[in-house]
Amino acid sequence: MHVRDILELEERLSFNFFWNEVSETKEGYGLIVDNTGDKNVASIASVGFGLSAVPVGVENGWISREEGYQRAVKTLETFLNNVEQTHGFFVHFVSMKDGKRTWQSEVSVIDTALFLMGALVVGEYFGGEVNDLFESLYSRVEFPWYLDKQVNQIYMGYNFERGFWGHWDGYAEQLIIYILGVASPTYPIDPSVYYSFERKKGKYKDYELIYTYTGSLFTYQYSHAWIDFRNIVDKENVNWFENSTLATLANWEFCKDMHTVYKTLHEKSWGLTACDSPDGYRGDFGAPPSANNNTTHRTDGTIPPCGAIGSVVFTPDIVEETVKYYFEHVPQLWGHYGFKDAYNLDRNWVSKIYIGIDKGIELLMIENYKTGLLWDITMRNKYIKKGLQKLGFHQTNKE
Template structure:
């Protein structure tokens, strides 16, 4: 199978995850599984990616426009009326049947933002009642409530038991949180919050960049699934797209360098990021440079396909070769919804699960690489344009 055919099939089967693994109950309609091994729990971030995939499926002819419209509208109505929230921020993990808190999950600013980007995407695409329902949900979010006024930063999280904890004090996947926050029509934050997190610079081989704590590739990917940063820079001259290109290449180089230590890591098997592993879910897999000071001991050699495929907009030729390698050489990695979450040759292990956010970043990034569709939809939105303008993004100088 040719490279483009593999990516097309991966995108199609990944969409099936979001279309099939969904709640149909009256109270929880539209909630999507966090992962296929935990059938009772939804991740609101998974829903955000799933909503964003609907326009792709409509334009590709995988579903009808009416079916997509109905799924989008009813899902947003569930979030407006039923999913547990506080001051407009949603619980990260909720029960599939009724949208109530699962475990002792946090009220999450980043996962609320990921959901909101999905709601914004379908709202902008379908218009009408879908858009107005998105606006109802967005207007309810009290962004200043989540700000640590002493540090002028978002708190990291909030639980009923603990209250607020931590801070978004460094760069990671959170850029959408500032765009949404400053553009809010009802409860906005000051644009200075965007400039309050630290931009630490590090280097791996030839690549100098603003790095994230873990160096996990998802931290350089998620906001880019919706926001086209290619041609814009902030008031400090930072172009986040170019930064992610460097981070992706550094990750690729690190994996090549680690081949002597781990059989799974090499030129065509790379992309260290948060994923399932032989020890369970790991959020700390990554590559240097990072605040976590990653060395060979910060990975166990586990590779998730979403690490590379989610970076296809940054290093397309390398990623195309990698996807073909997985398809041709690791057949046990392929299943009902395309590539499973991860594999590890040293441990003779292949994940049995599919994870929503990992499938989602693949769908959106493949589409942006092929057609730019998600970027085209989102970048037209008045709130996105307002947020970028207020923060001070301008066309980047070359």
Template sequence: MTTNVIDLEAKGCFDFFWNEANTDKTSPGYGLIRDNTRPGGRQMASIASVGFGLSAYLIGIERNWITYDEGYERTKGTLLTFLNEVEQVEGFFYHFLNMETAKKYEEFYDCPSIIDTSIFLNGALTSAEYFGGDIAGLFEEIYARVNWKMYYDEKNNWFYMGYKEGSGGFGKWDMYAEQMMQYILGAASPTHPVPAKIYKGFKRVLGTYGDYELYNSPAGQLFTHQFSHAWFNFNGIVDEDGIDWFDNSIKATLANRQYCIDHGDQFLTFHKDSWGLTACSGPNGYCGPGAPPYYPDVLPSNDGTVAPAGAAGSIVFTPQESIEALDYYYHHQPELWGGYGFQDAYNLDVEPAWFSDHVIGIDKGITLLMIENYKTGFVWDLYMKNSYVKKAAELLNWTPVDDQPES
């Protein structure tokens, strides 16, 4: 039964990406994928959703959910949309797009996004490795156009977090979070690379929760320990300071679960099989629950909301604990199951108990890719054989543990 739950969830995730795309081949937005399925929701695509979706199509081909030709046609059309139609600045795309026009979604303040562009590029890169040929050529054109230097704060040696036309970059990626993919793509760029030393430009804040010592993100959401790992296989890799980011994600996941166990008397939703605090929908809108060790100036924002993607996206780090959580959700929280597998989140600490009525693309994406990596390593294998990824690992001094010199 356990395997069935995992497979059912994976198929539900895939169906989201396949069904919630613009399939009108005459539309400028062909191939764009919806950000979420909120009832009555906006015609809004997420470029991060598309990035996960491009890798999802490859999984769909391998699992015989779609044919090779179907996946090829959808992928090629999507990349053509991004090359020719999607609004961009120096190669960076906006977080959210109008599903039909491919222009930035005007109802929200938005800026060209480095992290969401990176997620999209990761999906495009895996497509290039899988299909080769003209798909690879389209990826090369899109990737070569990205001016990583636009987002580089040379004085402080970090990436800006946002960019406003006219005034330049703002914010800072000066902490450990999901941005590791930015160093890979930025350092290896064939046209506008940033120096590899940028990898030294973020703080490594070592903290402890219970038995676990780890480098956490500021508010401790699990997606920050998952997203880059969905493509780059950090297992068995250490950096020049000896940091093993895969092991760090294991510790972060176990600490997150332990926090939920420890606070089971405070929150009805939390226990050993209901855990995984990560950004998700909540009873009062989008929220960002997380677990310690927090950064010193960060206050916890937990209200009892748990997202299945928290545990599912960590299945490569904590397979037994993650599978037990998914089994629990499926068998004991039936209201959490919907047309695309698990709905985004639930909360038993409000009256009445709250269950999301929708899914979010990035949560379905991290779930599907990590389940596939757990089962076959397929996405990892595609990504890790890419020449740009190999070049980045060398530039950043990320090497296999076995290659480390003896101390």
């Protein structure tokens, strides 16, 4: 099978995950499972990716426009009326049945932002009632409530038992928070918040970049699934698209270098990022440069396909070779919804589950690679335009 056909099939089966693994209860309609290992718990981030998948399904002819419209309307109504929230920010993990909090979960700023991006995409795509629902949800979010005014940084998290903790004090997947935050029509934050996180530079081999704490690839991918950073820079002349390309190449080089330690890691099996593992979910798998003196790494030899596939817009040739390798040489990775979450040859292990955010970053990035659809929809939105402009982003002179 040609690699483009494999990518197309992976995108279609990833779409099926979001279309099928959904709640149809009266109070929880449209909620999507966090992962297939527990069908009772939804993740609001999973819903954000799932909503973003709706126009992809329509444009590819997998569902009708009316089916997509109805899914969008009913899902956004669920969030407006039933999903547990405070100050407009949603609880990260909720019950599939009624949208109420599970696992003493946190009220998450980043996962709310991921959900809002999905709501924005369907609002922009369908207009009308869908966009009205997005406007209601977005205007309800009190962005300054999540801001630590002492240091002018967004808090990392909040839950009802312990209050706020941590800060988004370095670069990671949170760029969408600032864009949505400064553009808010009701509760905006100041653009200076975006310039308050530290931009630490590190190097691996020939690749110097502004690194994230774990060096996990998803941190360089998520905001880019919606925001087209290819030809824009901020006031400090940072091009985040180029930065993510360098991070992807550093991750690839590191995995090649680690082949002597771990059988799973090599030139065509790479992409260290958060994923399922033989010891359960790990959010800290990554490659240098990272916060730990830019040298140490966090991996047990587990590789998730979403690590590479989520970077297909950054390093297409390398990713295509990798996708072809997984499909042809690791058949145990393939299942009902395409590539399973991860595998580890040293431990003779293959994940039994599919995780929403991992299927989501694959789906959105494959579509952006093919057509630029998510970028096109997002970048024409008035709030995204306003947010980028307020943050000082402008066109580069490069072709």
